[in-house]
Amino acid sequence: MKFFEKEHSVLPGFRPTLGLTLFYLTLIVLLPLSTLVINSAAIGFDEVPHYPVVDGKVTGELKYLPIGALDEWTIARAGTDLSAAGVKALVHGEEAEVTPAAVEYVEAPFGVKLWSGICRGIPKFWNIVTSERVLASFRVTFGTALIAAFANLFLGGVIAYALVRIRLPFKRIIDALIDLPFAMPTAICGIAMATMYAPKGPVGAIAEKFGVKIAFTPLGITLAMIFIGMPFVVRALQPALEDLGHELEDAAMSLGASRFTAWRKVVIPTLSPPLVTGFTLAFARGLGEYGTVIFIAGNTPLKTEVTSLLIVTQLEQFDYAGATAIAITMLVISLVLIFGINWFFSRRHHHAGG
Amino acid sequence: MSIEIKNINKTFKDFRALHNVSLDIPTGKLVAILGPSGCGKTTLLRIVAGLETPDPVAGADIVFDGVSASGSPVNRRRVGFVFQHYALFRQMTVFENIAFGLRVKPRSERPSREEIRQTVHDLLELVQLSRLGDRYPDQLSGGQRQRVALARALAIRPKVLLLDEPFGALDAQVRASLRRWLRNLHDSIHVTSIFVTHDQEEALEVADEVVVMNKGRIEQSGEANDVFRHPKSEFVMNFLGEVNIFHGRFEDDKAVFGQVRPPSGEAKMLVRPHDFDIRRVAASGGIPAEVIRVLTAGSIVKIELLDQQKQVLYVHQSHAEYGRNPVRVLDQVYLLPKSSRIFRNGEDWVGDYVI
Numbered sequence: 001m002k003f004f005e006k007e008h009s010v011l012p013g014f015r016p017t018l019g020l021t022l023f024y025l026t027l028i029v030l031l032p033l034s035t036l037v038i039n040s041a042a043i044g045f046d047e048v049p050h051y052p053v054v055d056g057k058v059t060g061e062l063k064y065l066p067i068g069a070l071d072e073w074t075i076a077r078a079g080t081d082l083s084a085a086g087v088k089a090l091v092h093g094e095e096a097e098v099t100p101a102a103v104e105y106v107e108a109p110f111g112v113k114l115w116s117g118i119c120r121g122i123p124k125f126w127n128i129v130t131s132e133r134v135l136a137s138f139r140v141t142f143g144t145a146l147i148a149a150f151a152n153l154f155l156g157g158v159i160a161y162a163l164v165r166i167r168l169p170f171k172r173i174i175d176a177l178i179d180l181p182f183a184m185p186t187a188i189c190g191i192a193m194a195t196m197y198a199p200k201g202p203v204g205a206i207a208e209k210f211g212v213k214i215a216f217t218p219l220g221i222t223l224a225m226i227f228i229g230m231p232f233v234v235r236a237l238q239p240a241l242e243d244l245g246h247e248l249e250d251a252a253m254s255l256g257a258s259r260f261t262a263w264r265k266v267v268i269p270t271l272s273p274p275l276v277t278g279f280t281l282a283f284a285r286g287l288g289e290y291g292t293v294i295f296i297a298g299n300t301p302l303k304t305e306v307t308s309l310l311i312v313t314q315l316e317q318f319d320y321a322g323a324t325a326i327a328i329t330m331l332v333i334s335l336v337l338i339f340g341i342n343w344f345f346s347r348r349h350h351h352a353g354g
Numbered sequence: 355m356s357i358e359i360k361n362i363n364k365t366f367k368d369f370r371a372l373h374n375v376s377l378d379i380p381t382g383k384l385v386a387i388l389g390p391s392g393c394g395k396t397t398l399l400r401i402v403a404g405l406e407t408p409d410p411v412a413g414a415d416i417v418f419d420g421v422s423a424s425g426s427p428v429n430r431r432r433v434g435f436v437f438q439h440y441a442l443f444r445q446m447t448v449f450e451n452i453a454f455g456l457r458v459k460p461r462s463e464r465p466s467r468e469e470i471r472q473t474v475h476d477l478l479e480l481v482q483l484s485r486l487g488d489r490y491p492d493q494l495s496g497g498q499r500q501r502v503a504l505a506r507a508l509a510i511r512p513k514v515l516l517l518d519e520p521f522g523a524l525d526a527q528v529r530a531s532l533r534r535w536l537r538n539l540h541d542s543i544h545v546t547s548i549f550v551t552h553d554q555e556e557a558l559e560v561a562d563e564v565v566v567m568n569k570g571r572i573e574q575s576g577e578a579n580d581v582f583r584h585p586k587s588e589f590v591m592n593f594l595g596e597v598n599i600f601h602g603r604f605e606d607d608k609a610v611f612g613q614v615r616p617p618s619g620e621a622k623m624l625v626r627p628h629d630f631d632i633r634r635v636a637a638s639g640g641i642p643a644e645v646i647r648v649l650t651a652g653s654i655v656k657i658e659l660l661d662q663q664k665q666v667l668y669v670h671q672s673h674a675e676y677g678r679n680p681v682r683v684l685d686q687v688y689l690l691p692k693s694s695r696i697f698r699n700g701e702d703w704v705g706d707y708v709i
Contacts, residue, residue, distance in 0.1 A: 250405050254431075255455035265443075
């Protein structure tokens with residue numbers, strides 16, 4: 001009967017949850033991301049090395065033929081013996097038996113192809129991601145997302161404070177409105193914002209009078225990113241602030257601190273884990289935002305073109321390798337930044353976590 | 355530093371937490387405010403600290419040493435406040451927690467780095483945590499955390515020390531040793547202290563004076579021994595220690611506690627468990643009862659009995675007293691109250707009674 005007895009685990013459900021986590025990570029996260037790498041790796045393989053054949057003899061030098069045009073030539077497989085009477089070769093893409101004299105090229109061996117692909121790919125990749133237009137898009141995207149995330153830290157903090165501590169009229173409605181940027185299709189937000197802040201829009205016209213252009217400038221992009229990033233900060237902070245209560249503030253003030261000092265030295269440091277979470281999420285959301293931003297950004301290359309839009313532009317031109325190269329660079333920079341932020345704060349406040 | 359609490363009222367929305375509370379606390383005393391939860395004791399303490407403002411009633415005032423403190427906010431009152439859940443700053447070390455009150459002083463009053471280090475060092479010694487200065491609050495036990503909180507409150511040299519259920523979150527053994535320690539500490543530093551608790555044993559053991567509160571009012575205040583021996587009301591007697599309650603009625607200016615239980619007795623007789631004599635034979639005024647349980651394990655003998663109204667009564671005896679006349683379960687005995695109090699509608703009543 002021992003067979004039917006179930007061993008009691010210290011961690012009930014450990015195996016199914018571990019399995020589900022790994023399944024989710026691979027199928028939904030890692031596999032799609034790996035296709036990104038594979039796609040961008042194709043960058044060096046747009047031209048394939050071949051040995052030209054002159055008078056029925058293979059020459060030593062390599063010639064690179066564009067991968068899309070290989071059926072224009074008669075190409076023998078790598079290692080084909082050209083001294084035989086008849087050889088197999090690809091003639092306009094179809095396999096046929098030809099005389100050695102008719103062979104124009106011999107394929108390079110697999111190793112040579114791979115090596116040349118890598119050697120030619122890396123500088124190409126580098127050239128794409130360091131081109132003026134891409135670098136400008138990185139500057140615009142990371143710059144506006146960073147400013148927006150800081151603005152959200154402040155604005156979201158104030159809103160969370162108001163929702164938790166202050167008796168507001170229509171609090172429930174305001175509370176529900178916070179989530180609106182999550183719920184609405186981003187394109188709708190984008191159109192709404194563009195209408196509002198365009199030079200002829202109600203707010204844009206007023207700003208224009210003061211000489212401030214909002215739409216079609218980095219300021220407009222920042223505004224759009226603030227709009228979509230705000231809920232992250234509010235929702236991260238709200239429960240923590242509710243849990244915190246008044247006691248720490250009371251304690252600090254009874255020790256002689258002013259309310260401002262109590263917040264600066266005690267409350268805000270205690271709230272730093274949710275603040276960092278909210279900041280990171282808002283920042284990450286801003287980096288990847290497409291729908292809201294494109295309507296208000298104006299999308300002028302070098303000035304107001306965000307990276308996500310640039311990637312779509314490349315895709316529309318069927319430059320998949322270029323698009324994925326930019327995407328991968330973006331992914332790596334974002335990961336490094338987010339890990340960096342989390343590592344920095346978890347190191348500084350590892351005691352605050354409890 | 356003496357504290358005068360004058361005519362304090364506090365209303366939260368439609369709930370009246372404090373009714374005309376006035377209290378004088380002489381310099382250097384340790385006073386316990388005792389009462390059930392919701393009686394307003396914590397609110398009163400927070401008002402003294404300046405963490406709450408009293409209702410603006412004529413004559414309402416908090417006076418420290420003859421000077422009204424009503425106008426000054428909590429951070430100007432120099433009160434040391436100790437919270438039930440410690441309220442330690444968890445991203446700071448023990449040292450930084452204690453130094454906080456000194457470091458936030460305005461630049462002109464702030465002690466030098468070396469003075470702060472010395473003060474914190476002395477305080478750590480005082481609360482017997484010298485070697486834990488660079489620990490974080492999360493790394494300490496509950497009792498240690500509360501001592502850090504106390505040291506932090508003492509660092510600003512408070513005029514008065516206010517403790518809000520300081521041992522409420524600790525287990526029984528730590529509580530007992532901490533309250534003895536607090537008593538000794540107070541004897542050595544003599545800062546006027548108010549200490550809020552719902553534990554009568556704690557209040558009677560630690561405090562010089564006890565203030566019993568109920569439903570936002572002060573029921574009785576005075577020296578611990580006086581209040582315990584001479585409770586003014588049924589509530590106070592009931593709250594300060596165990597009692598046996600007998601219900602009865604008044605007939606011809608006499609309180610009658612009959613064999614038949616009255617539907618709603620307006621007379622109540624309260625007898626403490628240690629104020630009974632156990633007799634084998636019927637005596638006038640003796641209450642017939644049957645022993646249902648005898649507990650001899652402990653410093654006193656606890657006997658449970660059932661009277662004729664099927665009410666459980668508790669009697670405490672010393673082992674010596676029990677040894678002279680040991681009772682067994684199912685013994686039929688008579689309980690003679692050596693001392694008792696009768697209350698009429700909660701108020702003290704003096705006169706004859708018949709059982």
